[in-house]
Amino acid sequence: MIKHYDLVVVGAGAAGMVAAIRAARNNKSVLLLEKLPKVGAKLKATGGGRCNLTNTLESQEFMSKFGRDGRFMQDALKEFDYKKLMMFFKSIGVETHAPDGFRVFPTSHNSSTIISSLKEEMLRLGVEILCSQKVTKLQSYDGHICQVQTSSHSFKTSNVILATGGLGYPMLGANGDGYALASELGHTSTALYPAMMPLHTKEGWVKNCRADTIAKAELRVDMKKYKKLKAKGDLIFTNRGIRGPVVLDFAREITPLIDKYKEVKILVNLTKGMNEDDILKHIRDEANKNPNSSMLNIVKTLLPDTLSSEICLLASIKEDAKLKDISGKQKNKLIQTLASTPLTIVGHDGFERAMITRGGVSLKEINPKNMQSRLICGLYFCGEIMNLDGPCGGYNLQWSFASGYLAGSLS
Structure with missing residues (x-):
């Protein structure tokens, strides 16, 4: 029965x-x-x-x-x-x-x-x-x-x-x-779609910054139809890309786009929301305090050491250069990179690592x-x-x- x-x-x-x-x-x-x-x-x-x-x-x-x-x-x-x-x-x-x-x-x-x-x-x-x-x-x-x-x-x-x-x-x-x-x-x-998970980037330099955690990073999608998609929180670099609370939250928006476009361009503000004017003022103030300070040391006042080196490299600036030694184009590129670091999301670990669906x-x-x-x-x-x-x-x-x-x- x-x-x-x-x-x-x-x-x-x-x-x-x-x-x-x-x-x-x-x-x-x-x-x-x-x-x-x-x-x-x-x-x-x-x-x-x-x-x-x-x-x-x-x-x-x-x-x-x-x-x-x-x-x-x-x-x-x-x-x-x-x-x-x-x-x-x-x-x-x-x-x-x-x-x-x-x-x-x-x-x-x-x-x-x-x-x-x-x-x-x-x-x-x-x-x-x-x-x-x-x-x-x-x-x-x-x-x-x-x-x-x-x-x-x-x-x-x-x-x-x-x-x-x-x-x-x-x-x-x-x-x-x-x-x-x-x-x-x-x-x-x-x-x-898998969600709440780490993301993989096309850029390989991130693996050099694995020890770095960036507080209050701001992520936003840099694609015409999806520019309203953004998130804010702590970011951690990994051997293959990015993770951390902000990435876990943002992944739910990104995974459907990867499925559709294969690559998703994003911009990351690494300076706790400082805009380009704020960053320029900060750089000038640091240089005025110590005219002999290298650009690497100035960037280090904003970011961890390894990430500072990678940002200088992305901006085509020699680490030992002084502010007065770099061109206006280089300075603008550095400021832009700090405010909006470009990354390309190309994948994830699928449902194997997804906390939610x-x-x-x-x-x-x-x-x-x-x-x-x-x-x-x-x-x-x-x-x-x-x-x-x-x-x-x-x-x-x-x-x-x-x-x-x-x-x-x-x-």
Whole structure:
């Protein structure tokens, strides 16, 4: 005899576990299916293992960080904003705090604290957890969910929550099976791109600056149709290109362009937002303070040593030259390079290194008031499987928790 559940949750990540808890607290019989041997695999890696759960932005500003589709989150955040999330975790024994006033972490700064507490709460509520169970088919009858099949079992249910995540970090279980399950029931997905990841540059000089971190760098796309795309934050040079918080945020805009154009030209302000006039004044002031100072030493007052050498090289200036020794053309080139260093993005490591997926199940096919499918009754979505992604800083995890909590209400 096939066992019947009020709800089957597919995927035991952040969204899926919170959805299961919400439903179980409402006295629903809940089965949680996870294809990996343990729950919370990707959650364990979040924030370098420190687990940046959310941030302290109010909902309106929070939604704006997701772009034009951010309003889709309104009902979920009304139900479960960052304050309610912190209260939720306190209710299951996890204290949280925001040491920098913005990013919220468990006070343990350990993702294992979050995972173990969520699992304990599920078990306390009687949620049945089956791991190493890959869902192969969702069955519907007359427009209603009726059964879930795995490679070895079948389960009857009138409600399914798809919380399978995206394509990022396949070693943590992501392979896009949720998109396939949704597609079989008539749902469509947008194009899928890796996001929140390092980027590769055509320019090889970056490898000489691997020890350098540039604070408050400003990146902008230098292509006619996309000049409005920009980001600001800390930048780190790598052996093959660039990474750091600003790059992780900017990658979600860049990867679709690489797919379309193969190369994406960007400009980087390395001087904390100083414009060309500011930089010229700074250079003159430094030269006036010490007329014998070399151009390399003057540039070093703005940038780390190795990067200063590369900038001088890009501007065709000898490192030991004095300001009075260089031509006006060289000076202008140096100032322009400092304010707008050109780089060409030519690639990335694909979904292997992507923390999130840009794209997913079309939001037009999902009711934002309860996360239920507009096509199939009893089918719900939450988390990364949907076409909604945000920047670094707890945005995506908050969205996973909030959408999971709303979906779990089965309203």
